[in-house]
Amino acid sequence: MRFLVVGSGFAGAVLAREIADHSEHHVDVVEARDHIGGNCYTEKESETGVTVHRYGAHIFHTSNLDVWKYIHRFTEMMPFINRPKASIEKGIFSLPVNLHTINQFYAKKFSPLEARQFIDAIRRQDITEPQNFEEQALHFMGEDLYRAFFHGYTKKHWGCEPREIPASVLKRLPLRFNYNDNYYSSLYQGIPKGGYTAIFERLLDHPRLSLTLNHRWQPDDGRSYDHVFYSGPLDGFHGHRRGRLGYRTVFWEEHIETGDVLGHPGINFPSMDVSFTRRREHKHYEYWKQFDKSIVFTEYSKETGLEDEPYYPKRLTADKALMNDYLSDCMQTERTSFMGRLGLYTYMDMHQVIAESLSLARDFITAIAAGQPRPIFPEGFRRQLVASGSRLRP
């Protein structure tokens, strides 16, 4: 049998490697870009020697021990804790909002209990069932912290009023009454020592794998294969025939300076007074090396035009309705599985994408060994269908 994998990000590369490792079948990987690794791609910038994360800084984190062990087969991880800062008019503050942020912001010396009581007194308790992001934030932390750290950032990042964004988006962001400023609550966290691209080179280095770069998948490509695994955009697979799913895209301005520019890997700029959302100084993700010069990426968000890379699925109400229609189309598509953050039209961190591909590969190998009917859908696809209220079941 021969299989085709579309896309060489973590979704495609892990899936392809697993099938090559655990079956005797051949896998062809096609990639539209001129390099592997999807949005995790890193490369050495020539003037500074710094490893830059070309599509935005990526910090690996997971609480899934299997995924943590898996990634260690392909790289050494250097310890790293993501501790972003926020620059606002009042000064530079610690994120995510924690006891230090609250004490700095209100110029207090609250204990955890005092801070909790203080926030309880100022938060909007009259909003009992928050209907959107803004109400959720006001209910959580009150007007001041919301305006300072979330309102402008959210508006710039998503390009809409926070009132238009589901409350569930904020539920994921922590508000802490201790000094823990670790952005993630995962058990394991790190940065790959040799950069991300080296992981993908090793993942795709297998005698039963072949790779073609600069090839954008076409509907006829799958004809000669027994199964296609598609990690490109969901609406793109169906030729956008029902319309386009909403995405935000990001773009970066780069500049090089001598010495240390930010003094930190990442600073967010929530204020509406500046048009960008955050700045990243990449050499601080490679803190074990010395560099004379430094490169800083300043990040902006905008609507995704026809030529832009889709980054963040917007998942507004109209998008979800369209997504459900496309998911129904997927179920009618023979010999094809959809995966990854684009194929499933959902934001996923790297560890989630890897876990999904490992599990999809396992299910697929079991199914072909048993001669069971296909297509096979990953867990994320099944979750999307259930969440959409669809009666269709893969």
Ligand SMILES: Cc1cc2nc3c(=O)[nH]c(=O)nc-3n(C[C@H](O)[C@H](O)[C@H](O)COP(=O)(O)OP(=O)(O)OC[C@H]3O[C@@H](n4cnc5c(N)ncnc54)[C@H](O)[C@@H]3O)c2cc1C
């Ligand atoms: C700015 C930013 C920062 C992030 N930071 C983090 C972080 O710190 N930690 C974290 O865990 N996650 C982070 N993520 C998420 C992470 O990027 C994703 O989890 C991961 O890239 C998903 O892998 P994927 O294979 O699904 O998609 P991608 O990495 O996007 O790979 C998809 C690949 O498919 C290719 N492709 C698309 N369409 C076609 C086609 N028609 N034909 C051929 N090839 C095609 C694309 O070129 C791409 O290479 C971040 C995401 C963004 C946007």
